[in-house]
Amino acid sequence: MDISNYLYLSVILFTIGALGVLIRRNAIVIFMCIELMLNASNLALVTFSRIHGNLDGQVASFFTMVVAACEVVVGLAIIVTIYRSRRSASVDDASLLKN
Amino acid sequence: MRTSSHLVYLIALPLFSSALLLLLGRIADKWGHLLATLVSASTFGIGVSEFVAMHSHTGANRAATQKLFEWISVGNLKVDASLLLDQLSICFVLLITGVGTLIHIYSIAYMDHDKDRRRFFAYLNFFIAAMLLLVLGDSYLNLYVGWEGVGLASYLLIGFWNQNPVYAVAAKKAFVANRVGDLGLSLAIMISFAQFGTVSFTGVKAGAPHASPAALTAIGAMLLLAAAGKSAQFPLQSWLGDAMAGPTPVSALIHAATMVTAGVYLITRSNFIFDASSTARILVVSVGVITLLFGAIVGTAKDDIKKALAASTMSQIGYMILATGLGPVGYAFAIMHLLTHGFFKAGMFLGAGSVMHGMDDEVNMRKYGGLAKLMPITAVTFGLGYLAILGVPPFAGFYSKDKIIETAFNQGGGKGIILGGAALLGAMITAFYMTRVVVLTFAGARRWKDGSHPHESSVLMWGPMVILALGSVASGFLLSMGSSLVNWLQPVVNASNATGGKELMKPLVVSLLALAVVILGAGYAIVKYRTVPEIAPEQVSVFTKAARKDLYQDVFNNAVLVKPGTILTAGLVATDHNVIDGAVRFVGWVISEVSDVLRKIQNGYVRSYALTMLVGVFIGAVILWVVTA
Numbered sequence: 001m002d003i004s005n006y007l008y009l010s011v012i013l014f015t016i017g018a019l020g021v022l023i024r025r026n027a028i029v030i031f032m033c034i035e036l037m038l039n040a041s042n043l044a045l046v047t048f049s050r051i052h053g054n055l056d057g058q059v060a061s062f063f064t065m066v067v068a069a070c071e072v073v074v075g076l077a078i079i080v081t082i083y084r085s086r087r088s089a090s091v092d093d094a095s096l097l098k099n
Numbered sequence: 100m101r102t103s104s105h106l107v108y109l110i111a112l113p114l115f116s117s118a119l120l121l122l123l124g125r126i127a128d129k130w131g132h133l134l135a136t137l138v139s140a141s142t143f144g145i146g147v148s149e150f151v152a153m154h155s156h157t158g159a160n161r162a163a164t165q166k167l168f169e170w171i172s173v174g175n176l177k178v179d180a181s182l183l184l185d186q187l188s189i190c191f192v193l194l195i196t197g198v199g200t201l202i203h204i205y206s207i208a209y210m211d212h213d214k215d216r217r218r219f220f221a222y223l224n225f226f227i228a229a230m231l232l233l234v235l236g237d238s239y240l241n242l243y244v245g246w247e248g249v250g251l252a253s254y255l256l257i258g259f260w261n262q263n264p265v266y267a268v269a270a271k272k273a274f275v276a277n278r279v280g281d282l283g284l285s286l287a288i289m290i291s292f293a294q295f296g297t298v299s300f301t302g303v304k305a306g307a308p309h310a311s312p313a314a315l316t317a318i319g320a321m322l323l324l325a326a327a328g329k330s331a332q333f334p335l336q337s338w339l340g341d342a343m344a345g346p347t348p349v350s351a352l353i354h355a356a357t358m359v360t361a362g363v364y365l366i367t368r369s370n371f372i373f374d375a376s377s378t379a380r381i382l383v384v385s386v387g388v389i390t391l392l393f394g395a396i397v398g399t400a401k402d403d404i405k406k407a408l409a410a411s412t413m414s415q416i417g418y419m420i421l422a423t424g425l426g427p428v429g430y431a432f433a434i435m436h437l438l439t440h441g442f443f444k445a446g447m448f449l450g451a452g453s454v455m456h457g458m459d460d461e462v463n464m465r466k467y468g469g470l471a472k473l474m475p476i477t478a479v480t481f482g483l484g485y486l487a488i489l490g491v492p493p494f495a496g497f498y499s500k501d502k503i504i505e506t507a508f509n510q511g512g513g514k515g516i517i518l519g520g521a522a523l524l525g526a527m528i529t530a531f532y533m534t535r536v537v538v539l540t541f542a543g544a545r546r547w548k549d550g551s552h553p554h555e556s557s558v559l560m561w562g563p564m565v566i567l568a569l570g571s572v573a574s575g576f577l578l579s580m581g582s583s584l585v586n587w588l589q590p591v592v593n594a595s596n597a598t599g600g601k602e603l604m605k606p607l608v609v610s611l612l613a614l615a616v617v618i619l620g621a622g623y624a625i626v627k628y629r630t631v632p633e634i635a636p637e638q639v640s641v642f643t644k645a646a647r648k649d650l651y652q653d654v655f656n657n658a659v660l661v662k663p664g665t666i667l668t669a670g671l672v673a674t675d676h677n678v679i680d681g682a683v684r685f686v687g688w689v690i691s692e693v694s695d696v697l698r699k700i701q702n703g704y705v706r707s708y709a710l711t712m713l714v715g716v717f718i719g720a721v722i723l724w725v726v727t728a
Contacts, residue, residue, distance in 0.1 A: 021709050030705075095703030 006047040013040035027079045027089040034075075038068045101156065103163035106182040106235060109145055109192065112138050114228035120221035131217030132210075135224045136203040142227060143196035150189050161186060161590070164237060171240075175296055183237035183300070187591045190434055190584075191234040191357075191364060194441045198356045199227050201563035205449055206348040208559035209456060219259060219346065226252035230357055234364060238299035239288045242365070246284060246329070249358045250277045256353060257345040269341035276338035280328015284365075287321035290314060304371040312376060319372050319379025323386060326362025330416045333389045337652045339413055340397070343405040347452030350405055355412050355448050356441040363416065363437050366423040367430045370592050374427060383424030388521045391417025393650060395528035399535065400646035402635055403462045404451045407536050408444070411488065414525060415440050421522065422503045425510060430592035431585040432502040438584075439495035439574050443487035446567030450481035453560055454540060457553040464539040465633050466548075471541040473553045476561045478541045480568035485537050487571035489530050489617050492610070498575030500526065505609040519609075526613050530620030538628045546633055 013036055020033030042061040049057030083089045116138040120131045127134070153161045162185035170180040184192070203223060210216045229248025236242040254277075258270030292298050294314045295306035307315065326332060331339035342354050353359070366373060366383060373379050394414030401407040415436070422433035455462060457474060471478040487494040490501055504526065508519030547553065555561065578584040635647075645651060700711065 018713060022706055022713070025706075091705045094705070 003047065003051060006050075007044060010040045010044040010047065013037075013043065025090045025092050027082065027091050027094075030091060031075055031079065034071070035068060038064055101160050101163050103149070103152070103165050103184065105145060105149065106163065106165040106184055107167060109142050109149075109196075109231050109235065110182075110228050112142055112145075112228075113224040113231070117221045117224035117228060120217055120224070125217075128217050132203075132207050132220045135220035136200065136207065138224060139196065139200045139203045139227055142231070143193075143200045146189070146192040146196045149184060150193060153184075153186070153189060159590075176292065176298075178238055178240050178298060180241060181237045182235040182241075184235060185591055186587050186589075187364075187367060187434070188234045190438060190588075192231060194438055195227060195230050195234070195357050198441055198445050198567070199223070199230075199352060201566055202348045202352040202445065202449070205351075205452070205560050205563040206346075208557050209348055209452055210346065213346075215259070219256075222252055222255045222259070223348075223352070226256065226353060226358070230361075233361055237301075238297075239284075239291065239303070240298050242368075243281075243284060243288060246325075246361065247281065249353070249361065250274065250281065250329070253277070253342070253353050253358055256349040257342045259346055259349070260344070263344075266344035269338075269344035273338040273342045276335050277328050280325045280335055280362075283321040283324025283328065287318050287325065290318050290321065294318070300368065303369075307371040307375050310375070312378075315372055315376040316378045319369075319376045320382055322365055322369050322372065323379065323382055326365050326420065327386060328362075329365075330359050330362030330420065331390075331413050332362065332386050332417065332420055333393055336390060336393065336413055337649065337656055339409050340401075340406050340649060343403070343409050347405065347448060347455060350409070351445045351448030351452065354409065356445040359412060359416060360419065360437045360441070363419040363423060363433055366420065367433060367592060370423075370427065370430055373423070374593070380424045380426065384421055384518060387417050387419075387421030387424055388518060389417070390414065391421060391525040392521060392528070393417070395525050395532065396642075396646050397649050398532040399528060400643050401532075402465050404454065404464050404467075404536060404540060405448070405462055407464070407532060408448055408451060411529065411533065412440075412444055414529060415444065415488070418500060418503050418522065418525070421518065422506065425503075425506050425518075427593055429503070429506050431588045432499065432506055434588060435575075435578050435584050436496075436499035436503060438578060439487065439499045439571070442567050442570030442574050443484040443495055446564055446571055447481055447484040447488070449560070449564045449567065450477050450484065453477040453556045453564065454553075456556050456560070457551075458547065459551050461547070461551065464536065465631055465635065466546055467540045468543045468546040468631065469541070470545075470553055474541075474555050476555055477564065480561070480564040481541070482537065483568040484571045485533050487575070488533055489621065490526060490613055491617065492614070493572075493576055495571050495573070495575030497610070498579040501606070501610050501613050502579070504613055505606055508609060523612060523616055527616035527620040530617040531624045534621040534624035535628055538625060539631055543628070543631060546631065 017033040017035075017037030017040060020036065021030050024030055024033065042064050045057040045061040045064070047057070049055060049061075079089060082094055086093060113135075116134055120127050120135065123131075149163070153163070162183065164181055164183050166179050166181040168180050169177075171178040203220070206216075206219065206223065210219050213219065226249060229245050229252055231245070233242055233245030233249055236245055254270050254274040257273050258267050261267040261270065288298055291303050294310050295303050297303065297306070324335075328335045339354060339359065343350055345354070373383065391414045394410045394412070394417055398407050398410035398414060401410055419433040419436050419440070422429040422436065454467065454470060454474065454477060457470075457477075458467065461467070483494070487496045490496040504519055504522040507522045508515050510518055648654065700707075
C-alpha cells in the first residue's frame with residue numbers, strides 16, 4: 001500500500017477537525033475536533049518518520065500527546081466551569097470579552 | 100593697574116537692598132523708601148571715596164580693578180566677572196549715584212501717595228545696580244549683563260502703573276526696541292570673540308590695530324546699533340516718547356540722565372574700534388546728526404511737557420553721538436555734554452514733575468500758563484536748566500555744546516560745514532522748542548481751570564531741583580576749566596593721537612554764531628507764543644502735522660516692520676494649524692478609521708478567531724512555500 005495514503009488520511013482528518021472547530025458551537029464537540037486535528041498531525045508525523053527512516057517524527061508525536069493530555073485537563077475544566085455558570089456549553093454565548 | 104576691594108559694594112549694596120525690598124513685601128512699606136535712599140547715598144559715598152583715591156595715584160595706577168570670580172571658562176573663551184574703575188567709569192559712577200540719590204530723595208515726596216512706593220524704590224535700586232555694572236564691567240560680556248539689567252529696570256519702571264494698558268504697551272515698546280539694539284551688542288561681542296579671541300576691553304584694544312578693517316567696521320556698526328537702541332537714536336528712537344508713561348522721576352533718572360546715555364558710553368569705551376574704522380565713524384556721525392535734528396523737530400510740536408523734554412533728550416544725545424563720531428578729540432566733549440546734560444535735563448524733568456504734581460498730573464502745556472508766580476522755585480530751577488540747554492554763557496551747555504559744534508566745524512571741508520551747520524541748526528531749533536516749553540508753562544496768562552490749585556512742592560522735591568540747577572549753572576565751567584575733563588579722560592580715549600583738523604573758525608566766532616541762532620530761535624518762540632490757544636490748532640502746516648506725529652516714525656515702523664511681522668506670524672500660525680497640526684490630525688484620522696474597520700474582527704466569537712487564525716496560518720504557509728520553492 002502506498003505510504004502517501006496515510007498522509008491523505010491525515011489531511012482529511014485535519015480538515016474535518018478544522019471545519020468542526022469553525023462550524024460547531026458546542027464546546028465539547030469543538031474540543032473533540034481539536035483532538036482530531038492533533039491526532040491527524042500525529043499521523044502525519046509518524047508517516048514522515050517512516051518515510052525518512054528515523055525516529056524524529058515519532059518523538060514529536062509523543063510530545064503532541066503530552067500536550068494533548070494537558071490540554072484535555074485544562075480545557076475540560078474550563079468547559080465544565082462555563083457550563084456550570086451559564087448552563088450552556090455554546091462557545092457563542094461565551095463572548096463577554098467582546099466589549 | 101591697582102586692585103581695589105571696594106568696587107563690588109557699589110553694585111552689591113543696591114542689588115541687595117532691591118532684593119530685600121521686593122522679598123519682604125508689605126512689611127517694608129513703612130521704611131522701604133528710606134533704606135533705598137540711604138543705600139543710594141552710600142553708593143555715592145563710595146563713588147566719591149574712590150574718586151578721591153584715584154587722585155592719590157598717578158599714571159596707570161589711577162585705574163583700579165577687582166576680580167570677583169571666574170565666570171566662564173569654555174575652550175578659548177575665558178571671561179572673569181571683574182570690575183574696572185577708570186577715568187571714564189568714575190564720571191558715570193558719580194553721575195549715576197549722585198543724580199540717582201537726588202532723584203531717590205525727590206521720589207520720596209513725589210510717590211508719597213502711591214501704595215506701591217516700596218516696589219518703585221526697589222526697582223530704582225535695581226536700576227542703580229545694573230547701571231553701575233554696565234559702566235564698571237571690564238569686558239563686553241560684563242557690560243552686556245548690566246546693559247540687559249538697565250533694559251529690564253527701564254521696562255519695569257515705564258510700566259510701573261501697568262494697570263493703565265497704554266502705559267503697559269509703552270513699556271513693551273521700549274523693551275522690544277531695546278531688544279533690537281541688544282541684538283547688535285551681542286553680535287558685536289560674537290564678532291570680537293571670533294576676531295580677537297577675547298571680549299575684554301583691554302584684549303580687544305590690543306587686537307584692534309591688527310584686525311581686518313571689515314571686521315572692525317562690522318563691530319562698529321553693531322555697537323552703533325546697540326547704542327541706537329539704548330540711547331533712542333535713529334532708527335530705533337520711537338520708544339523714548341512713549342517711555343514718558345513712567346513716573347516722572349524715572350524719566351529724569353533713566354530716560355534723561357543715565358540709561359539713555361549708555362550708548363554714548365559704549366561708543367566712547369570702544370573708541371579703539373571707531374578710531375580704526377572711518378566707515379564706522381561716518382555711520383556714527385550720520386546717526387548723531389539725523390537724530391539731533393529729528394528730536395529737535397519733534398520737540399517743537401509736542402504739547403505734552405514730558406514728551407517735549409523726551410524729544411529734547413533724544414536730540415541732545417544726538418549731539419553726544421555726533422561728538423563721539425568726530426574722532427579722538429570728540430570723546431571728551433561727548434562725555435562733558437553727557438555730564439552737563441545729566442544735570443540740566445534731570446533738573447528740568449524734576450521741574451516738570453513738580454509742575455505736574457501741583458497741577459493734578461496734567462501734562463498738557465496748553466493748560467498751564469503763568470505758573471512762575473505760584474511755583475517760584477520750580478520756575479527758577481527750570482529756567483536755569485533752560486539757559487544751560489540753550490548754551491547761554493556761562494551756563495553748562497555753553498561749554499559742552501559749543502565745543503561739539505566747534506569740533507564738528509573743525510572736521511574741515513564739506514563734511515565739517517555740513518556737520519557744523521546741522522549742529523547749529525539743531526541749536527536754533529532747541530532754543531525754539533525749549534523757549535516754547537518755558538513760555539507755555541511759566542509765562543503768559545493762566546489757562547488752567549478753577550478746580551486745580553497749583554502750588555510749590557515740598558522741600559524734598561525742590562531740594563534736589565536746586566542742587567541740579569546749581570549743577571546746570573556750574574558744571575560746564577568746572578569740567579572745562581583748564582581742560583580738566585579732557586585731560587582726565589586722556590588715558591582712556593587717547594586724545595593725543597588726534598590729528599587736529601585745521602581750525603575752520605575761531606572758538607569765539609562759533610560761540611557768537613551759536614548765541615546768535617539761539618537768540619533767533621528763542622525770540623521767534625516768544626513772539627509766536629504770546630497767545631496760546633487751549634486746544635491745539637488744526638489748521639497747521641504739513642510740517643507741524645508731521646512733527647506732531649513724531650515725523651511718522653510710528654507709522655513707518657508699523658508699515659515696514661509691524662505689518663509684515665503680523666502677516667508673517669499670521670501665516671506661520673495658519674501653517675502651524677493647517678500643515679503641521681493637519682499632518683498630525685491626518686495620521687490620527689487614518690488610524691481611527693482603520694481601527695473602526697479592524698474593530699469588527701474582534702467580535703467575541705471564538706470560532707471567528709479560529710477562522711482568522713486558520714486563514715493566517717494558511718497565508719503564512721503559502722508565503723513560506725512560495726519563498727522556499
